[in-house]
Amino acid sequence: MRNNEPYLLVRTLDLSSPMALFSVDRTAMAGQRSSRCGGEVLESVYAVLALVLVLVACVELGDAATAVDVYRLIQYDVAGAPFGSRLAGLNHHAGSSFSASGADLSRTVVILPVRELNLTLLDECIKSKHPLGGLLLLLPQRSGSRVLGEKLGSDGVNGDGLMRNILAELEKLLVHANIPYPVYFAFEDDKINTILADIRRSDATGQPASATTGGYKFVVSSWEPKKVSSPTITNIQGWLPGLKGESDVNQLPTIAIVASYDTFGAAPALSVGSDSNGSGVVALLEIARLFSRLYANPKTRGRYNLLFGLTSGGPYNYNGTLKWLRSFDQRLRESIDYAICLNSIGSWNNELWVHVSKPPENAYIKQVYEGLSEIAQNVGVKLGIKHKKINISDPRVAWEHEQFSRVRVTAITLSEFPVAPALLESSGGLSDSRNSVDERAIQRSVTIVAESLARHIYGLQGNIQIFAENSSLSVNPSYIISWLDLLSRTPRVAPFLQKPDPLISALKKELSDHTVDVHIQHESIDGMFSFYDSTTATLHIYQVASVTFDLLLLLVAGSYLALLFCFLVITTRGVDDLINMFRRPPSRKIKAA
Amino acid sequence: MTMFHFLNCAILTFGPHVVYYSATPLSEYDTIGTSVKAVVVYLLTTLVKLICLATFLKVSDTDSFDLYQELMKALIGFIDVAGIYFALTQLTHRNISQTHKFQAVGLGWAFADSVLYRLAPLWIGARGLEFTWDYIFQGLEANANLVLNLSLAALVSLMWLRKNKPKTLIPIIYACVVALATMPSIISYLRKALGWQPPKVVGFELISSLMMAFISWQLFYACQKPST
Numbered sequence: 001m002r003n004n005e006p007y008l009l010v011r012t013l014d015l016s017s018p019m020a021l022f023s024v025d026r027t028a029m030a031g032q033r034s035s036r037c038g039g040e041v042l043e044s045v046y047a048v049l050a051l052v053l054v055l056v057a058c059v060e061l062g063d064a065a066t067a068v069d070v071y072r073l074i075q076y077d078v079a080g081a082p083f084g085s086r087l088a089g090l091n092h093h094a095g096s097s098f099s100a101s102g103a104d105l106s107r108t109v110v111i112l113p114v115r116e117l118n119l120t121l122l123d124e125c126i127k128s129k130h131p132l133g134g135l136l137l138l139l140p141q142r143s144g145s146r147v148l149g150e151k152l153g154s155d156g157v158n159g160d161g162l163m164r165n166i167l168a169e170l171e172k173l174l175v176h177a178n179i180p181y182p183v184y185f186a187f188e189d190d191k192i193n194t195i196l197a198d199i200r201r202s203d204a205t206g207q208p209a210s211a212t213t214g215g216y217k218f219v220v221s222s223w224e225p226k227k228v229s230s231p232t233i234t235n236i237q238g239w240l241p242g243l244k245g246e247s248d249v250n251q252l253p254t255i256a257i258v259a260s261y262d263t264f265g266a267a268p269a270l271s272v273g274s275d276s277n278g279s280g281v282v283a284l285l286e287i288a289r290l291f292s293r294l295y296a297n298p299k300t301r302g303r304y305n306l307l308f309g310l311t312s313g314g315p316y317n318y319n320g321t322l323k324w325l326r327s328f329d330q331r332l333r334e335s336i337d338y339a340i341c342l343n344s345i346g347s348w349n350n351e352l353w354v355h356v357s358k359p360p361e362n363a364y365i366k367q368v369y370e371g372l373s374e375i376a377q378n379v380g381v382k383l384g385i386k387h388k389k390i391n392i393s394d395p396r397v398a399w400e401h402e403q404f405s406r407v408r409v410t411a412i413t414l415s416e417f418p419v420a421p422a423l424l425e426s427s428g429g430l431s432d433s434r435n436s437v438d439e440r441a442i443q444r445s446v447t448i449v450a451e452s453l454a455r456h457i458y459g460l461q462g463n464i465q466i467f468a469e470n471s472s473l474s475v476n477p478s479y480i481i482s483w484l485d486l487l488s489r490t491p492r493v494a495p496f497l498q499k500p501d502p503l504i505s506a507l508k509k510e511l512s513d514h515t516v517d518v519h520i521q522h523e524s525i526d527g528m529f530s531f532y533d534s535t536t537a538t539l540h541i542y543q544v545a546s547v548t549f550d551l552l553l554l555l556v557a558g559s560y561l562a563l564l565f566c567f568l569v570i571t572t573r574g575v576d577d578l579i580n581m582f583r584r585p586p587s588r589k590i591k592a593a
Numbered sequence: 594m595t596m597f598h599f600l601n602c603a604i605l606t607f608g609p610h611v612v613y614y615s616a617t618p619l620s621e622y623d624t625i626g627t628s629v630k631a632v633v634v635y636l637l638t639t640l641v642k643l644i645c646l647a648t649f650l651k652v653s654d655t656d657s658f659d660l661y662q663e664l665m666k667a668l669i670g671f672i673d674v675a676g677i678y679f680a681l682t683q684l685t686h687r688n689i690s691q692t693h694k695f696q697a698v699g700l701g702w703a704f705a706d707s708v709l710y711r712l713a714p715l716w717i718g719a720r721g722l723e724f725t726w727d728y729i730f731q732g733l734e735a736n737a738n739l740v741l742n743l744s745l746a747a748l749v750s751l752m753w754l755r756k757n758k759p760k761t762l763i764p765i766i767y768a769c770v771v772a773l774a775t776m777p778s779i780i781s782y783l784r785k786a787l788g789w790q791p792p793k794v795v796g797f798e799l800i801s802s803l804m805m806a807f808i809s810w811q812l813f814y815a816c817q818k819p820s821t
Contacts, residue, residue, distance in 0.1 A: 217722060542722035545598065553601045553729070561608045568616035 066191050066541040070136070071267040073174055073183035074493075075225055075532040083176065085183040088534045090220035092133035093209035094541075096200045098125055104210065106131035109218045111196055113138040113188060119169055126177045135183045136218065136539070137170070138192065139270075139430065160435060167431035171266040175424055182220070184539065185267045185430075195541060214546030220539050225532035231495030231525045233262070233312035233320040234504050238288065238515030240295045240306035242457075251331065254305040255453065256339035256411075259284040260314030260321065260400055261487075261507065262494040265429030268535040271491050273428015274437040277314060278487035279346025279445075282480050284308060285510055286446045287453070289479065290467060292514035294454070302457035304337070308515055310507055312494045315427035316526055317397040320494075323523040325407050338368050339411035340453075341400035344426065345445040346437035346484075348416035352376065352445065354385045355413040355420070357405035364410040371452040372414075378463070379444055388420060396423060414449065416441075434488035439481050446475050483510075495531040598728075599719040605732030606711055609739055610704045617696065622689055624697040631680045631701030638676030639709065645669045667778040674774050677702060677749045691750060699746030703739040711735055730795045737795070737802040744802070744809040745773040751809075751816055758816040769808060776801070 073085035095108040098121060112122070114137055125132070140163060174183065186192065199216055202209065209215025242252045259280035265271030272278070288308050294300045313320030325333070345352065354372060356365050369385055376383040390402050397403055398420030404411030417426065426432075447467060454466045467473050490503050497504065499522070512518040569578045614620055614628070649665055680698045689697070711731055719728040748770045751758065758766075780798060783789045789797070 214724070219722065540722075543724055544722055545724035547597075550597050550601060554597075554604070557601055557605045557608065557732075561604070561612050564609060565612045565616045568613060572617045 066195065068186050068192060068539045068541065070184040070186045070220065070537050070539040071269040072535055072537060073179070073185070073266055074264075074268050074535070077530045079528045082178050084174070084532075085179050085181070087134075087180070087182040088220065088222040088225045088537065090134045090182050090184070090218055090222075090539070092218060093211075093544075094136075094195075094199050094216040094218050095208050096196065096203045098130070105133070107133045107210070108208070109134040109136055111136045111138060111199065113140075113196070114166060114170065115140055115163075115188075117166060117170065119166065119173070122170075123173055126173065126179060129180070132181045134181050134218070135179075137183070137185050138188045138196070139167075139185055141188050164431040164436060168429070171429045171431065172425060174266050175429075184220070184537070185270065186539065192541075211547055214544055214549060217542045217544045218539055219542065220537045222534050222537050225534045228495045228531045228533055231529075231531055232497075232499060232522050233323070233494045233525050234497070234499075234501075235312055235320050235324045235521040235523070236310040236504065236508050236511060236518065237324070237521070238308045238511040238518040240288070240291055240308070240515050241517075242295075242304045242306070243298060243301040245303070251335050252303060252305050253337040254307050254332070254335045255337050255456070256307040256309060256404075256409075257284055257287055257342070257449070257453075258309040258311060258321065258339055258400060259342040260311045260318065261492060262312045262314055262320075262497070263428030263432075263492045264315035264424055265427070265432070265493070267430060268493040268496050269491050270430060271428050271432075271493050272434075272488050273432050273492065274434045274484065274488040275346040275432050276344040276426050276428040277342070278428070278484060279344060279437055279442050280342035281310060281487060281507070282483045283342050283345060283442055283446045283449065284310065285483055285507075285514075286442075286475060286480055287450050288511060288514040290446075290450050290473060290475070291453070293473060294466075304457045305335075306453075306515075307336070308511060310511070311400070313523075313525060314400065315424055316494075316529055317395060317423070318400045318403045319526040320523065321400055321403040322397075322406075324521060325403060325409075327521060333407060333409060336404075336409050338364060339401065339404045339409055340368075340449060341404075341411060341413040342445070342449070343400060343413050343415040343417075345414060345416055346439075346442050348441050350380075351382045351384060351416075351418075352448075353415055353418050354383060355399050355401065355415060356385065356387055356411075357390050357399075357402055358387075358410070360385050360387055362410075365412070368410070368412055368452075371456055372448060375448045375451045375455075379447060381444060381448065383448075384418070386418065414445065428492070434485065437484060437488070439477060439484055442480055442484070443475050443477055446480070450475070493535075495525060495529075496533070496535060595720045595722060598724070599715065602715055602719045602728040602732050605729065606707055606715065606735040607704070609736050610700060610707065613700055613739065619693060619696055619700070622693055624689055624693055627684075627689065627694060627697035628701030628704070630684050631698040632705040634676055634680040634684070635702050635705040636709075638672055638679075641676075642669055642672050645672065663778050663781060666781075667775045670774050670777055674745070674749060674770060677746055678753055681746070681750050681754060691754060695746040695750040696743065699743035700739070702746065703735075703742035706738060706742065707735045727791065730791045733795050734798055737798040740802040740806045741773060741776060744805045745770065747809045747813055748773065751813060755816055762812060762815060766812060769805065769812070773805060 072088060075082075075084040075086060077083065090109060092107050092109045095105070095110050097112075098105065098110060110132060112135070117137075195216060199209065202213075202215055207213050207215075209217075244252060260277050261281045263271040263273035263276070265273070288306075291306055295302070295306070309321075309324060311318070311320040311324055313323075354369055356362075356369075358365050360366065360369065369383075373383040388398070390405055392406070397406075399413040399415075401411035401413040421427070450467050451465070454460065455464075460466075465471075467475060469475075486506070492503060504520070508518055508520055566578060569581070614625075646666070646669055649669070650662055677698060680702070681694060711734075715728055715731065718725075748766055752766055752770060780794060783797060784794055
């Protein structure tokens with residue numbers, strides 16, 4: 001018991017609230033004088049004061065002059081090999097070029113406007129692993145969605161196209177490099193342009209920002225990026241069942257229309273992919289809408305099942321399509337007559353391509369291709385065909401239809417690209433914005449696909465237009481535009497979509513408005529790829545004073561106080577006192593000696 | 594780095610008070626008790642002032658200059674004078690001379706003012722990365738404020754405590770007290786109505802405080818002569 005007492009006391013003291021302290025004092029030291037007690041109360045007040053001070057000291061305020069939304073370059077591993085920007089946190093002074101003399105580049109954030117970017121220089125800098133504090137790339141101002149039917153001047157189109165090429169090149173460079181410092185994208189605006197002009201001016205005068213000279217400091221407070229745990233890809237499918245006649249014993253044949261909806265780009269938060277593959281998704285939704293109207297009436301319901309699939313994982317060798325196909329049972333897979341994959345059909349002029357894996361002489365391929373090209377001719381579009389053999393041992397799947405071909409389903413891809421893009425390219429990155437897409441191109445693609453499907457389903461011949469303009473079954477341009485606008489605002493990099501993502505629910509809801517048996521399939525992404533989070537951040541820009549200035553200020557303040565002291569002593573006590581003040585200590589020592 | 598800047602500004606803001614105490618005979622006569630009492634009176638006065646402000650003034654959303662409101666504020670500012678008078682007369686001081694008493698009260702008054710109004714902004718603002726001149730100006734302002742408070746305390750002690758002062762000087766003393774008590778309103782007028790920038794305002798404060806100090810000093814000596 002005796003041993004327990006102090007322990008109890010300590011336990012109670014641990015509560016550290018002034019009341020607890022007080023009560024312990026009262027019980028433990030009841031016999032003592034009340035004056036002692038008053039002292040203890042005062043001590044506990046001090047404790048509270050100290051606590052308050054500690055709390056105040058912990059308060060950190062974001063009081064930056066400027067806060068800018070920035071988007072980090074993607075960070076990912078492919079089979080363990082690191083790519084992209086490997087860091088997120090930033091706390092360095094700002095510079096405006098790689099060549100600033102005297103600047104310590106490893107502690108400088110270099111700001112480069114993409115408009116004036118020297119790609120070869122940047123390429124060299126990244127390839128030579130030049131140490132850099134960070135890189136901030138300024139993208140040209142976000143232009144709002146274009147007004148319908150408005151035509152840009154030839155100059156605007158050229159400038160736009162040039163910009164797009166630069167962005168595509170830049171993206172290719174950054175995505176395939178391993179960059180050991182943080183790389184961020186931001187949009188140009190007045191604030192940041194003023195700051196950039198300021199930085200350039202001080203760089204030009206040979207005074208790059210550093211601790212000794214002051215200047216602008218860029219701070220992104222961010223944790224170490226974490227690996228996205230179990231990234232998922234989500235496939236959505238919907239059915240339009242055909243009319244089964246009484247004589248039909250067998251299952252009805254199925255036609256699949258497929259588009260992959262997710263994107264990949266240098267900045268995941270900016271990868272909206274209007275063309276790749278927003279255009280394909282929009283076209284698929286419109287085709288589903290058109291056929292749902294035909295299939296609603298038993299008289300016009302065809303003898304084919306229509307299967308609509310919105311697949312994910314497109315940039316990663318159509319991983320989602322592979323998993324989707326694997327989930328089918330054998331009978332269903334065999335019942336698929338053919339599949340049409342829609343990929344990037346939003347910015348072509350007069351030429352579309354049909355990509356196939358089987359030789360074009362193949363009877364099924366021929367039938368599909370001829371069906372399409374017949375309509376294309378009517379619309380005035382040249383439809384080419386490209387044959388690319390599949391190499392089973394090659395893990396690269398360049399087109400979505402190749403996944404179908406691998407499971408022996410006849411399939412084609414309709415695309416504006418004449419050649420297959422490389423891995424992680426043309427998958428809806430920075431350059432792929434709403435401005436690059438022409439909704440009329442999508443409209444024409446929809447007409448071609450829908451018309452050829454209808455002819456195949458109803459076995460029509462000759463020049464009959466089912467989806468003719470101004471009819472009740474015409475392609476609806478405002479539907480296309482509204483969906484295209486929505487997709488052009490929504491970044492869709494699969495690993496960064498949450499599981500109940502609003503976009504996925506929106507797509508599901510839209511598909512279930514037109515089709516039945518809508519089903520969502522969650523799959524984990526191919527283990528070869530892993531991704532890191534913190535794709536967006538806020539950049540705080542501070543204008544900081546230099547150490548030199550602070551030292552100078554200290555010197556000035558100190559000498560001011562010293563002068564004030566001397567002045568006050570002289571005026572109130574006389575010069576002799578002042579002199580004595582400095583003399584006294586040595587004289588005492590002498591006395592002591 | 595930012596802590597360094599904070600320390601610099603703190604030295605500029607609170608250093609003069611310490612220097613004044615240690616350099617003048619105040620430290621020799623150990624008048625710290627008087628100053629501490631002045632601080633307590635200051636706190637009570639400020640409380641009364643705040644209650645008055647809250648009762649009689651509207652909260653204006655705009656930063657504009659409203660004459661009626663400012664007049665009201667100036668009137669409430671005279672509570673300060675009453676507070677200083679209370680500190681000088683009613684408190685039982687140890688036996689220190691009038692000269693030291695008003696200095697100790699003025700010093701305590703100015704120090705409390707600085708701590709109350711300037712310490713928190715300094716702690717929050719000057720430690721941020723962003724550099725502004727604000728806190729340096731605030732430090733200079735604290736210096737001007739110290740001088741103004743000392744002058745005010747000197748004049749108040751002249752006004753009520755010294756009996757045999759020359760009759761001709763009395764209106765001047767009253768005028769100066771009025772000027773000093775309305776100084777915050779004058780400064781807010783300059784800042785808001787005339788739109789002066791901080792450097793100009795601080796310069797004005799410094800110059801006016803030095804002028805007021807000089808005048809009060811002259812008055813103090815002029816009043817002291819006949820008694821000695």
